[in-house]
Amino acid sequence: MSAPRARSLLVAAIVIAVDQLTKWWALTVLDPDHPTHVVWTLQFSLSYNSGMAFSRGRGLGPVIGVAALVIIVVLVLKLRAVKGALATVASGLVIGGALGNICDRIFRSGGFLRGEVVDFIDFQWWPVFNVGRPSVRDVIPAALADERVDRVVAMVAGVSRREAAELIAAGAVRLDGGAVTAGSTRVREGADIVIDVERLAADPPLVADASIPVVVVYADDDVIVVDKPEGVVVHPGSGRSSPTLVHGLLARFPELAGVGEAGRPGIVHRLDKGTSGLMVVARTQRAYASLVAQLAERSAGRVYLALVWGVPESVVGVVDAPIGRSTRDRTRMAVRPEGKAARTRYEVLRTFRRPVPTALVECQLETGRTHQIRVHLAAIGHPVLGDAQYRGDRGAISVVRPMLHAARLAITHPTTGERLEFTSALPADMQSLIDSLE
Numbered sequence: 001m002s003a004p005r006a007r008s009l010l011v012a013a014i015v016i017a018v019d020q021l022t023k024w025w026a027l028t029v030l031d032p033d034h035p036t037h038v039v040w041t042l043q044f045s046l047s048y049n050s051g052m053a054f055s056r057g058r059g060l061g062p063v064i065g066v067a068a069l070v071i072i073v074v075l076v077l078k079l080r081a082v083k084g085a086l087a088t089v090a091s092g093l094v095i096g097g098a099l100g101n102i103c104d105r106i107f108r109s110g111g112f113l114r115g116e117v118v119d120f121i122d123f124q125w126w127p128v129f130n131v132g133r134p135s136v137r138d139v140i141p142a143a144l145a146d147e148r149v150d151r152v153v154a155m156v157a158g159v160s161r162r163e164a165a166e167l168i169a170a171g172a173v174r175l176d177g178g179a180v181t182a183g184s185t186r187v188r189e190g191a192d193i194v195i196d197v198e199r200l201a202a203d204p205p206l207v208a209d210a211s212i213p214v215v216v217v218y219a220d221d222d223v224i225v226v227d228k229p230e231g232v233v234v235h236p237g238s239g240r241s242s243p244t245l246v247h248g249l250l251a252r253f254p255e256l257a258g259v260g261e262a263g264r265p266g267i268v269h270r271l272d273k274g275t276s277g278l279m280v281v282a283r284t285q286r287a288y289a290s291l292v293a294q295l296a297e298r299s300a301g302r303v304y305l306a307l308v309w310g311v312p313e314s315v316v317g318v319v320d321a322p323i324g325r326s327t328r329d330r331t332r333m334a335v336r337p338e339g340k341a342a343r344t345r346y347e348v349l350r351t352f353r354r355p356v357p358t359a360l361v362e363c364q365l366e367t368g369r370t371h372q373i374r375v376h377l378a379a380i381g382h383p384v385l386g387d388a389q390y391r392g393d394r395g396a397i398s399v400v401r402p403m404l405h406a407a408r409l410a411i412t413h414p415t416t417g418e419r420l421e422f423t424s425a426l427p428a429d430m431q432s433l434i435d436s437l438e
Contacts, residue, residue: 005079011092012099019100026120036296043292044120068098136195140187141327149173149193150183155331157195172196206236206257206265212248217422222287222414223280224253224266227424230276230401235264249281256281260288268292269302269368274386276427277304277406282414290414295368301410304363304373305426307403307433308382309392311351311359319344319376323369332389333371335379342369344376352437356396358385360434362407373404385433403430 026044030036036044075095082091104117136157144152153164153173165183167173173180174194175187187193213232218225228234228245235246246264249256256266259282264270266281268291280300282288294300324339326332343366350360359382363373374390377383383392386399410421426434 005076005082007088008079008082008092008095009076011089012096015093015096016100016103019096020103023100023104023118023120026118030120039293042121068102072098072102136197138193140189140191140193142189143328144187145189146186148183149175149180149185149187152187152193153195155329156193157197159197167195167197206247206250206263208251208254209243209247210251212243212245212251214245214248214252216252217278217424218420219253219283222283223291223411223420224249224283225278225280225409225420225422228271228276228279228406230274230427230429233273234270234279235267245279253283256283259283259285269295271406272371272374272402272404274401275304275404275406276424276430278409278422278424279406280409280411284414287414291411294411298366299412301408301421302365302368302406303408304365305349305405305407305430306361306363306373306377307385307430308359308361308377309356309385309394310382311357312346312348312361312380312382315348317346317380319346319380321376321379323372323375333369333375335375340367340369342367342372342376344373346377350434354438358397358437374402397433399429399433401429403433405430 030044038044072095075091079088079091082088101117138156140152144155150161150164150168153159153167154161157164157167159167168180168183171179171181172195175185175191177192213229215227215229216224217227226245226249233244235244246256246267249266253266259266260268266283266288268280268282268288271277271279280291282291291300320343321335322337322339323333323342324336326334327336328334345364345366347362348359349362352358352360361377361382363377365372369375371390374384374387374392378387378390378392383390385392385394385397385403387393387402387404392402405426406424407426408421408423410419412418413420425431
């Protein structure tokens with residue numbers, strides 16, 4: 001074997017090893033539903049692509065794979081003619097990258113050469129070569145065995161049954177590599193399901209709506225702090241295009257349209273529909289990057305007040321339990337050993353005995369998982385009053401929403417570096433309920 005060919009193949013082998021190890025790390029560590037901020041606009045965002053660059057040719061995996069193999073063979077045969085260290089290294093990089101992608105197509109489910117290329121580096125403002133349309137991937141748990149696939153799609157992807165039917169009709173749902181053609185198809189435990197959620201009809205553009213209530217606590221050129229009322233959804237999502245807090249914000253701050261993600265401009269964290277209280281919104285891209293970093297580094301302070309069933313034994317405590325999506329109900333989260341690390345500090349502020357034992361608890365987030373406070377309080381046997389999703393809807397006290405309020409917020413200003421702290425009084429329904437307890 002000639003020296004140039006040997007050097008190029010050595011470079012290719014190193015590239016393949018690094019490629020597969022980093023993808024193994026990404027698949028093991030990253031949450032496909034929540035990008036991980038790294039620095040500035042760089043984030044790790046797990047995605048899959050069964051086609052060519054920029055998702056062209058999806059569904060043609062075997063054809064693309066065979067063509068790539070032919071090109072690789074030709075390149076390897078031509079390596080003898082390569083001259084110069086730079087050309088040798090470049091050839092090795094091309095061959096190694098191509099072989100790494102073929103490894104994905106062979107081994108990442110979907111059948112021979114029908115797997116998906118994995119990518120996770122996202123600069124947000126720059127198109128990444130391998131990134132495909134966002135897809136949801138999961139393994140069917142025992143609880144969903146023999147369930148209709150359209151119902152499974154709705155639960156796993158968080159879409160309506162109508163939207164699930166649209167995805168199936170568009171050929172956007174695959175079970176064990178094969179396209180699903182009928183919503184009545186039954187799934188088996190352990191089956192691999194992939195849902196190309198972007199095949200849904202494009203969401204309508206965001207339109208400002210001044211009728212949406214927006215209580216502005218603080219605003220300057222970089223950040224906006226709002227006090228969200230309960231019952232208001234923060235941003236559009238599957239099955240909901242309007243009205244949301246984002247539509248109201250755009251009516252007052254139209255420049256938000258170019259900040260952050262397109263469907264949720266300016267939003268760096270959110271509150272559930274039934275939760276009231278303080279939220280910070282980025283007004284510039286620089287502020288967006290800073291606030292996302294503060295949340296990721298846990299330097300932003302977020303304190304909630306919750307009314308819970310029963311009285312915790314410890315007046316002060318920490319719930320340190322990983323949270324992942326429930327295997328029984330994909331719309332819920334649960335404490336799971338394989339979930340993401342989650343920590344909530346709590347302190348019992350007041351206790352009540354009538355009409356039934358309850359307590360007012362202050363909770364401080366050390367992480368920011370979906371439904372974290374609600375899941376953690378339910379896990380220690382003290383669910384939030386009115387939280388039907390986590391066993392907090394009981395007849396002794398009737399309330400129409402979870403009694404959870406984001407009462408305090410602290411951030412470092414993205415431009416000045418000043419520490420800003422905000423407080424929000426309890427909303428009328430929570431205060432009235434507390435006044436009625438003894």
